[in-house]
Structure formats: C-alpha cells, structure tokens
Amino acid sequence: MSDIKRITLYAAVDSPFPHRVRLALEEAKATYDIIWIDLVGKPEWYEKKVYPGEGRADAPPPPSPRTQVPYLVYGGPKLSPDEAPSGDAVGIPDSLVILEFLADLFPGARLLPADPVQRAHARLFASQFVEKRLLPAWLPSIFMGAPADGLFAALDELQRRLPPADSEGKGKGTFLFGEGWSIADAAVVPILLRMEHVWRLRPFTLGEGEADKALGTWNSARFERLRRYVADNKERESVKKTWDEADVERHFARRIDRIKRTGVINSDIRVPVPAAQE
Ligand SMILES: N[C@@H](CCC(=O)N[C@@H](CS)C(=O)NCC(=O)O)C(=O)O
Incomplete structure (x- = not known):
C-alpha cells in the first residue's frame, strides 16, 4: 500500500x-x-x-x-x-x-538526475538561471513594455545548454540534464509555453511593435533548437494534460484588463494606468 x-x-x-x-x-x-x-x-x-x-x-x-x-x-x-x-x-x-x-x-x-553532478546542474539551472536570469528578463518585457533583447540573450544561453536534438525519437529532445526529464525542465517549460503565447496575444503591456519583433526573432533560425525543445515537450503527456491554451488566454486577458483599469500587475507591483483608459 x-x-x-x-x-x-x-x-x-x-x-x-x-x-x-x-x-x-x-x-x-x-x-x-x-x-x-x-x-x-x-x-x-x-x-x-x-x-x-x-x-x-x-x-x-x-x-x-x-x-x-x-x-x-x-x-x-x-x-x-x-x-x-x-x-x-x-x-x-x-x-x-x-x-x-x-x-x-x-x-x-526520477525527477532529479541520478548523477550528483547532473543533479547539482539541474538545481542550479532552476534556481539561478531560470529565477535570476530568465524571469527577470521576461516579466518586464511582457508587463512593462521593456525591450526583449535581454530575454533573447538569456534564451541563447538556454539553447546552448540543450543536448543535441535526438533524431531517433527517444525523447532526448525534451530534457536538459541527465538521462531524463527533471525538475529543471519543469522549471522552464511553463515559461517557454507562455512566452510565445503572450507574444501572439499582443497585450497592450508589450512595447509598441515588440510582439512582431519578438515573434520574428523567436521563429528565426537562431532559435531552431529551442523551438524544437518546446515542440517536443508539447508532445509529453504531462504537458498535454496541463496546458490548455484557450483557458490560459481567458485568464491572462482578465489580468491584462485589470492592469488597463487599475495599473495593478500583482499585489505589490503596479504601473501607471494607461492615459487612454483614465
Ligand atoms: N517564487 C514563487 C513565485 C510565485 C508567484 O509569483 N505567484 C504569483 C502568480 S504568477 C502569485 O501568486 N501572485 C499573487 C498575487 O500577486 O496576488 C514560486 O516559485 O512559487
């Protein structure tokens, strides 16, 4: 039992x-x-x-x-x-x-790799790279109109960490460390899924023209491997079961609407209410 x-x-x-x-x-x-x-x-x-x-x-x-x-x-x-x-x-x-x-x-x-060095790398990736490099580059770009250049520099770094895509389809395209999918992948995949999604939604909080620019860069040859990582992850049962784009879009739209009306991003971050909405 x-x-x-x-x-x-x-x-x-x-x-x-x-x-x-x-x-x-x-x-x-x-x-x-x-x-x-x-x-x-x-x-x-x-x-x-x-x-x-x-x-x-x-x-x-x-x-x-x-x-x-x-x-x-x-x-x-x-x-x-x-x-x-x-x-x-x-x-x-x-x-x-x-x-x-x-x-x-x-x-x-096996949510952590078996090898202690790979475990350390997976933990460092989540706590240092995702939390301290990727998120601080991404959040201001989607909510505060900051340019996405810093984000793309972080994505370059992320892409360099990926193992070569597996042409034999054994799932190597879907994980970052060790011999299988780990908490490192759990830490980054939800952000990558939302990143492209938000660009396509083009909320007013993005800088003028930033969505098209970002989508152009994301869909260029520069990010081919990283796009493959996202696409391969979308095929995992765990992602299929938990990623409902239409539902995320509905909820995200309500948060954007609140920012438009009140300037509130979350409980402790607010931005000025956009002039046209005052
Ligand atoms: N470091 C936290 C961050 C969690 C977090 O920021 N959650 C946000 C949602 S995106 C939240 O609950 N915000 C509530 C609020 O701002 O009222 C974690 O990894 O769990």
Missing part, C-alpha cells in the same frame, strides 16, 4: 509557477486534488485559512509577504475550496521547493 498522503495543490491557470508543480505531479503519475485560485479576485479564505501566516503556527515563514500560488498541502482529508487544511497536514509554498519535495516523495519518477 502506498505511504503517499493526500496531495492538494492550490494553483492558478495563467501562472507558470503552479504549472511547474502540475507537470512534476503528472510526470510522477501522482494522484492529487487541485483547488483553483482566481488571481484577479483572490479569495479572502485563501490568505486567512490556507496560506502560511495567521492561524498556522507550525508553518514555515512564507517566501513572500504576498499570498501566492502555488501552495501544496500534504496530508489531511479532501478539502473543499474555502476549507482550512487539517492540523496534521503540512503546507509547502514556492514552486522550486515543491519540485524538490516531489522529487523526494516520488524517487521512482
């Missing part, structure tokens, strides 16, 4: 961070419940009853003063959306920490 306790994931459709966790859960063939959080109208019960903070003395300090997704509750009974997890359940915030937790919980799924 399995010793694995009940897993409940609090997630939001448009956010790449909970998507990382879903991918790892699917790759591990885990059974889990999802409770969806609307980031535009974040429910009060999420902060009050679920996320670490008030009322959960045993919880580690939250990684951010904001109430974020993902949050994973391990243990306890099945939860309804506005219900507080039971006292014997453990709550874990932060996608990269949750990925490590899942790699430990499901060793058979």
Whole structure:
C-alpha cells in the first residue's frame, strides 16, 4: 500500500509557477486534488485559512509577504475550496521547493538526475538561471513594455545548454540534464509555453511593435533548437494534460484588463494606468 498522503495543490491557470508543480505531479503519475485560485479576485479564505501566516503556527515563514500560488498541502482529508487544511497536514509554498519535495516523495519518477553532478546542474539551472536570469528578463518585457533583447540573450544561453536534438525519437529532445526529464525542465517549460503565447496575444503591456519583433526573432533560425525543445515537450503527456491554451488566454486577458483599469500587475507591483483608459 502506498505511504503517499493526500496531495492538494492550490494553483492558478495563467501562472507558470503552479504549472511547474502540475507537470512534476503528472510526470510522477501522482494522484492529487487541485483547488483553483482566481488571481484577479483572490479569495479572502485563501490568505486567512490556507496560506502560511495567521492561524498556522507550525508553518514555515512564507517566501513572500504576498499570498501566492502555488501552495501544496500534504496530508489531511479532501478539502473543499474555502476549507482550512487539517492540523496534521503540512503546507509547502514556492514552486522550486515543491519540485524538490516531489522529487523526494516520488524517487521512482526520477525527477532529479541520478548523477550528483547532473543533479547539482539541474538545481542550479532552476534556481539561478531560470529565477535570476530568465524571469527577470521576461516579466518586464511582457508587463512593462521593456525591450526583449535581454530575454533573447538569456534564451541563447538556454539553447546552448540543450543536448543535441535526438533524431531517433527517444525523447532526448525534451530534457536538459541527465538521462531524463527533471525538475529543471519543469522549471522552464511553463515559461517557454507562455512566452510565445503572450507574444501572439499582443497585450497592450508589450512595447509598441515588440510582439512582431519578438515573434520574428523567436521563429528565426537562431532559435531552431529551442523551438524544437518546446515542440517536443508539447508532445509529453504531462504537458498535454496541463496546458490548455484557450483557458490560459481567458485568464491572462482578465489580468491584462485589470492592469488597463487599475495599473495593478500583482499585489505589490503596479504601473501607471494607461492615459487612454483614465
Ligand atoms: N517564487 C514563487 C513565485 C510565485 C508567484 O509569483 N505567484 C504569483 C502568480 S504568477 C502569485 O501568486 N501572485 C499573487 C498575487 O500577486 O496576488 C514560486 O516559485 O512559487
């Protein structure tokens, strides 16, 4: 009988961070419940009853003063959306920490490479490259009209790390380190999926002409290998099951609409309301 306790994931459709966790859960063939959080109208019960903070003395300090997704509750009974997890359940915030937790919980799924050096590389890639190079280049380009040049420099670097595409179709095109798909891939794939998607949606938050310029660069010979990595990942069952472009588009459109009306990007970042909308 399995010793694995009940897993409940609090997630939001448009956010790449909970998507990382879903991918790892699917790759591990885990059974889990999802409770969806609307980031535009974040429910009060999420902060009050679920996320670490008030009322959960045993919880580690939250990684951010904001109430974020993902949050994973391990243990306890099945939860309804506005219900507080039971006292014997453990709550874990932060996608990269949750990925490590899942790699430990499901060793058979090999979510980390077997070789210690490759494991170190996979961890460094997620925590240093994706968090500190790729995301800080990507987010200002989609929400604050910053030019995408820094992003493309980071994508060049990412592409250089990819192993040669596998012409024999054994799946080598879909992973970065070691002998299989790992938490390094989980960390970056949700961002790459959304990157192209957002350019195609052309939200007003992109700089003038930036979407066409970005799509031209992305679709050029320069990024052939990286495009292949994304396309191959789209063929994985974990991605097929968790990437619903139409649903992401609907949720993303609501966030963009909120920025237009209020300037609010998230709980602690806001930009001036665009003049034409005032
Ligand atoms: N470092 C965190 C980042 C999570 C994060 O930024 N989540 C955003 C969604 S994209 C969020 O929950 N924002 C809520 C808010 O701003 O109100 C992680 O990797 O889990």
